[in-house]
Amino acid sequence: MIGEVRVSGTSVKDVAARAGVSVGTVSNVLNRPETVPPATVVKVRAAIEELGFVRNDAARQLRAGRSRSIGLIVLDGGNPFFTDLARGAELEAESTGTAVVMGNSDQDPAREAHYLDLFEEQRVRGILISPVGEIGERLERLRLRGTPAVLVDRKAELPDFASVSVDDVAGGELAAEHLIGLGRRRLAFVGGPLGLRQVGDRLEGARRAARRAGIELRVIEIPQLTVINGREAGVALLRETESEWPDAVFAGNDLVAMGLLQAFRMTERIPVPERIALVGYDDIAFASAAVVPITSIRQPSELIGRTAVELIEAQIAGSSPIRHVEFQPELVVRASTIPTFTETPRQHGPV
Amino acid sequence: MIGEVRVSGTSVKDVAARAGVSVGTVSNVLNRPETVPPATVVKVRAAIEELGFVRNDAARQLRAGRSRSIGLIVLDGGNPFFTDLARGAELEAESTGTAVVMGNSDQDPAREAHYLDLFEEQRVRGILISPVGEIGERLERLRLRGTPAVLVDRKAELPDFASVSVDDVAGGELAAEHLIGLGRRRLAFVGGPLGLRQVGDRLEGARRAARRAGIELRVIEIPQLTVINGREAGVALLRETESEWPDAVFAGNDLVAMGLLQAFRMTERIPVPERIALVGYDDIAFASAAVVPITSIRQPSELIGRTAVELIEAQIAGSSPIRHVEFQPELVVRASTIPTFTETPRQHGPV
């Protein structure tokens, strides 16, 4: 039924015995084969093969003091924005033989703390985190104990913290200016929680643009940036008398925009963009494939991931002149704001 | 600039010294506080706090012989199907204090092997894998050395292998029967690589249904099940003379279906489903939000993940009566096959 299962694995000692050499030599074959005579290498490799020896990483790490992984904590594992970011981080880390392990906080501070503890216990090389709340202090303690961290998708408040962010205020302005430039006058922002920096900043940017144009900006807060919450907000909105409706909505991210779109198109039949124009955020691959392709604010997700890993490595090397990188977002116009706009697929990315 | 960084962390020994107890007691406070007098616990906890002690997981694992993680290897980290599956696995694992670490093989056997090696070196509790090719032998060796594995999204060929799968042949039949039932007579299957079991099975199911109905099924193979490949296949298809076009396409998964849809709607203006009907596979959340909501074959992705973790745990416990679980897929009809169909959002799932 279940077959022979060797409970305790074979160790370097067994390999050494089998090959008729010492454990030191086995270790050398494993880590610096060039320092060992070819004949010995062959012998040892054969023994490894015969015994089915597999190096115990825990022992290795214990000895080394640090693991060869980088921890990544994201706000929403299901959001393609973070998936893309993670892939960028992986690609960058791969080149130095480092693995990226991802944890999903789901915007829950407790889960966030849990992963922080876990990663610290694992002695990861560094932590990339898109934080839920204020964790400067926690990260500072971490650093003092030897685990560097880099904030991703959020600018560091504390001076000596590395971070890779995108200017969300500018992004919010881009979105609102685009809508206002289109002649829209009844703007609404749908997103949340507003306490989340990214969301707050995007709203702030939109507010500035609205103020400049002398128009109002209605704020509809939702608990999370998800399709479901977007759809619910959309349904609720449509229950109001039509004269109350906005003529343009800026969604906190593309998932919310997709939810709103579903509500507008399904529950009722509100033409987008004719009756209500819609702008999302992140430019995830699926935004261009939506019922109505969604105008969005693009963030260089993969690049953010890559850069964050670079900053970690720089911090480890201790030769870090760059402490903070901020990218600029970019407006990508599609049919959800301009009716006759020819749908264009996303230019880059693997999808 | 970078502040004091304590290179070597504090250990149980330091904590013991600080608290004026022995290391054994510290360990007891950490692992079995109920066996230690409250006063001592307080003292030790205070010392831990003051020293900023963080348990070294590598040492713990070395001692324990196994880690508290489960490895998951997926074919496509960007595919929401696998994201959902991973979340199911995490939720299930969480209850026993186990972490799930995910590796993305991207359908590359080399990357797959890499993660397999990595996970084995890490002495994970078990491995969940959606394999690229035939790896029965490799998994058998793994099991012999003490690491159980469960195939996910694929039925095990070898008798004594646990697996959690969905009947892809039945899924393919469902899709094709639906299209045929709608009166379509020129069917095409777009997907690949055909060597990938899931893809091959879905095609096989479609073939059976077609044969039964006495109609042809054209096969268009693409290198990967991605939006890009789907789009390219769609564009190529439309370059043929119109009389050659199929009137119904069954896509290997929803990503491919979305790509095809983009091609049909953008490059040219082919009405879906009037001119060409379209069925996808997986029923990812985004399928219902597509330009034309996509009819799809639903797989219980989260449940697959949960179940796989259960099977691993059962295997570890050695009390496993169930070795193989197979779920049945389900047809979800949307506008991409029935023109007047009222768009329905996905009923379940968090998005």
Next chain:
DNA sequence: CTGTTAGCGCTTTCAT
């Protein structure tokens, strides 16, 4: 109830 100790498997001096 608490302290002492052996040892998990590996790497890395230090000798030979």
Next chain:
DNA sequence: ATGAAAGCGCTAACAG
């Protein structure tokens, strides 16, 4: 070029 031995930090068995 290779071998012997120390020690990374933790836990559990055993002794007191």
